[in-house]
Amino acid sequence: MTPESLAEGIRRGERRALAKGITLIESSRPEDELLAARLLDGLSHTEMRGIRVGISGPPGAGKSTLIESLGMLAVGKGVPTAVLAIDPSSRRSGGSILGDKTRMPRLSAHPLAFIRPTATGGATGGVARRTRESMVLLEAAGFELILVETVGVGQSETEVHGMVDLFMLVLLPNAGDELQGIKRGIMELAELLVINKADGPFRHAAETTAAQVCSALPLLHHDVTGWMPRVLLTSAQEEQGIEAVYETIQAFRQRAMENGELKQRRLRQATPWMWERVHDGLRRRFLADPTIRRLVGELEPGVENGTLGAVAAAERLLQHFFGR
Amino acid sequence: MTPESLAEGIRRGERRALAKGITLIESSRPEDELLAARLLDGLSHTEMRGIRVGISGPPGAGKSTLIESLGMLAVGKGVPTAVLAIDPSSRRSGGSILGDKTRMPRLSAHPLAFIRPTATGGATGGVARRTRESMVLLEAAGFELILVETVGVGQSETEVHGMVDLFMLVLLPNAGDELQGIKRGIMELAELLVINKADGPFRHAAETTAAQVCSALPLLHHDVTGWMPRVLLTSAQEEQGIEAVYETIQAFRQRAMENGELKQRRLRQATPWMWERVHDGLRRRFLADPTIRRLVGELEPGVENGTLGAVAAAERLLQHFFGR
Numbered sequence: 319m320t321p322e323s324l325a326e327g328i329r330r331g332e333r334r335a336l337a338k339g340i341t342l343i344e345s346s347r348p349e350d351e352l353l354a355a356r357l358l359d360g361l362s363h364t365e366m367r368g369i370r371v372g373i374s375g376p377p378g379a380g381k382s383t384l385i386e387s388l389g390m391l392a393v394g395k396g397v398p399t400a401v402l403a404i405d406p407s408s409r410r411s412g413g414s415i416l417g418d419k420t421r422m423p424r425l426s427a428h429p430l431a432f433i434r435p436t437a438t439g440g441a442t443g444g445v446a447r448r449t450r451e452s453m454v455l456l457e458a459a460g461f462e463l464i465l466v467e468t469v470g471v472g473q474s475e476t477e478v479h480g481m482v483d484l485f486m487l488v489l490l491p492n493a494g495d496e497l498q499g500i501k502r503g504i505m506e507l508a509e510l511l512v513i514n515k516a517d518g519p520f521r522h523a524a525e526t527t528a529a530q531v532c533s534a535l536p537l538l539h540h541d542v543t544g545w546m547p548r549v550l551l552t553s554a555q556e557e558q559g560i561e562a563v564y565e566t567i568q569a570f571r572q573r574a575m576e577n578g579e580l581k582q583r584r585l586r587q588a589t590p591w592m593w594e595r596v597h598d599g600l601r602r603r604f605l606a607d608p609t610i611r612r613l614v615g616e617l618e619p620g621v622e623n624g625t626l627g628a629v630a631a632a633e634r635l636l637q638h639f640f641g642r
Numbered sequence: 643m644t645p646e647s648l649a650e651g652i653r654r655g656e657r658r659a660l661a662k663g664i665t666l667i668e669s670s671r672p673e674d675e676l677l678a679a680r681l682l683d684g685l686s687h688t689e690m691r692g693i694r695v696g697i698s699g700p701p702g703a704g705k706s707t708l709i710e711s712l713g714m715l716a717v718g719k720g721v722p723t724a725v726l727a728i729d730p731s732s733r734r735s736g737g738s739i740l741g742d743k744t745r746m747p748r749l750s751a752h753p754l755a756f757i758r759p760t761a762t763g764g765a766t767g768g769v770a771r772r773t774r775e776s777m778v779l780l781e782a783a784g785f786e787l788i789l790v791e792t793v794g795v796g797q798s799e800t801e802v803h804g805m806v807d808l809f810m811l812v813l814l815p816n817a818g819d820e821l822q823g824i825k826r827g828i829m830e831l832a833e834l835l836v837i838n839k840a841d842g843p844f845r846h847a848a849e850t851t852a853a854q855v856c857s858a859l860p861l862l863h864h865d866v867t868g869w870m871p872r873v874l875l876t877s878a879q880e881e882q883g884i885e886a887v888y889e890t891i892q893a894f895r896q897r898a899m900e901n902g903e904l905k906q907r908r909l910r911q912a913t914p915w916m917w918e919r920v921h922d923g924l925r926r927r928f929l930a931d932p933t934i935r936r937l938v939g940e941l942e943p944g945v946e947n948g949t950l951g952a953v954a955a956a957e958r959l960l961q962h963f964f965g966r
Contacts, residue, residue, distance in 0.1 A: 639924075
């Protein structure tokens with residue numbers, strides 16, 4: 319199957335073609351690289367039908383449950399919804415802790431939904447290696463709501479913010495004073511802040527947190543002209559406040575479509591995307607070089623037993639690669 | 643000044659040489675690359691005098707205050723202590739939110755302490771770009787306790803775990819059920835878990851969290867033969883439990899020195915370090931190529947205005963770089 323016919327299948331919304339396409343773009347085999355580029359090129363002029371939402375937040379904030387509730391609401395309205403779920407891989411075991419079937423049981427069974435779990439593999443932080451490319455395929459396949467989950471708090475937020483239309487931060491009700499310090503840089507990125515688990519005994523704490531967040535917000539700048547970040551309370555468990563989250567996402571999309579910001583934002587994201595691919599390509603070609611592989615085989619034992627310094631070994635490899 | 647004379651100055655414990663050395667290894671100028679490699683080579687056979695402790699935890703867990711208390715305790719015992727503090731850079735402003743002088747006022751004024759704040763710069767996650775190399779210099783300069791702070795929860799923990807002797811996780815008293823799920827992979831990495839802010843109204847919650855953490859631990863494996871991860875309660879604010887943290891670190895070091903695990907662990911870290919330098923070197927040489935820079939200048943406008951796809955542009959750059 320050529321990339322061009324795969325692109326056609328994806329545009330027709332065929333699930334098999336979509337899954338095959340994502341597998342192709344995720345492939346690290348050198349022979350797939352050009353095919354993947356051709357596939358993406360064939361899909362790059364897709365109309366902006368969907369909205370790409372990045373969802374981050376600390377562990378335990380209930381991101382998966384919230385994504386499932388939001389997704390169920392969207393598919394209930396007839397909106398095709400895709401989830402790029404990060405499988406938090408345990409570094410030691412090498413496997414994932416919780417499969418996505420168990421994490422989003424209702425949504426994964428719905429015909430209008432598509433869930434793609436991807437192991438981060440420790441490669442680029444809390445965002446899977448080919449998230450940008452996967453979103454292109456999903457949008458071409460007709461998905462109108464694309465939810466990208468990231469794991470952890472830290473680097474992954476800035477990373478996911480750089481590839482989505484709307485960045486949503488999910489917070490715990492008892493966030494307290496951590497909102498004041500280190501998180502500020504991340505809060506600044508969010509168009510939508512959701513205080514989840516705002517139920518039962520945590521309701522009051524959630525309201526306090528929401529008030530703190532709100533009072534911090536007016537000082538922050540935002541990309542999207544005229545959009546003030548919104549703070550919402552939810553209980554994904556009890557399905558409270560999910561409609562408001564959905565409506566806020568749609569209101570944002572409407573506005574960003576009208577004032578051209580959606581298009582501008584995607585254009586601003588293109589250059590970092592280009593660099594990401596360049597850096598990835600450099601690594602892959604280095605590793606694919608047979609003489610480099612031989613030299614690695616010669617040098618690694620010395621690095622492992624301490625007779626050769628890591629920095630000295632790296633210098634030798636680089637000089638060899640560029641020396642020819 | 644040659645790298646060799648700089649190395650001598652560092653070995654003599656000269657602060658000026660140390661600061662200059664760290665600046666050299668952090669430099670991204672191509673002409674500094676080889677000098678930095680020579681400096682590191684000259685220091686690579688330093689005796690393992692110190693212990694490198696990585697400190698991670700969610701925002702708001704009080705990492706800075708804990709580091710300052712622990713550092714003050716150590717310098718009070720005459721132990722030269724260095725802190726590699728991460729300046730959480732705000733992506734939008736490009737600057738840091740809190741200077742380290744304000745974050746660790748007492749420690750930064752102490753003659754036996756050395757605090758080096760480094761902006762993460764969005765480069766490699768929550769760990770600064772040259773943390774491994776900085777630790778080599780600090781240990782050569784005679785620092786016996788080296789504390790490496792990381793920002794956020796997520797990728798940075800596995801990253802910092804891969805470069806320190808002991809990985810310490812600082813948790814909030816009200817961690818609750820997030821300990822059960824996503825955090826497991828990170829908990830597995832920790833030799834020492836500290837529930838901080840265990841004071842006042844949070845004391846009880848901290849004890850509950852500690853009990854939960856303890857009950858989860860026996861299932862986990864650890865690198866260091868015979869070392870069972872420890873769980874401690876602290877209040878950095880009220881300086882409670884800091885002595886126990888210090889003693890646990892020293893007990894770990896003692897044991898890991900005796901059974902050879904400290905050496906083994908550092909050797910295991912050498913190969914990933916080599917690869918990190920290789921990947922960094924690939925990027926730098928690509929960017930230093932004048933014809934690539936020219937081609938980037940030609941292609942970028944098209945990527946920015948949407949007439950050229952990011953993936954297609956990346957392919958052209960790579961083909962050009964490797965085509966010659």
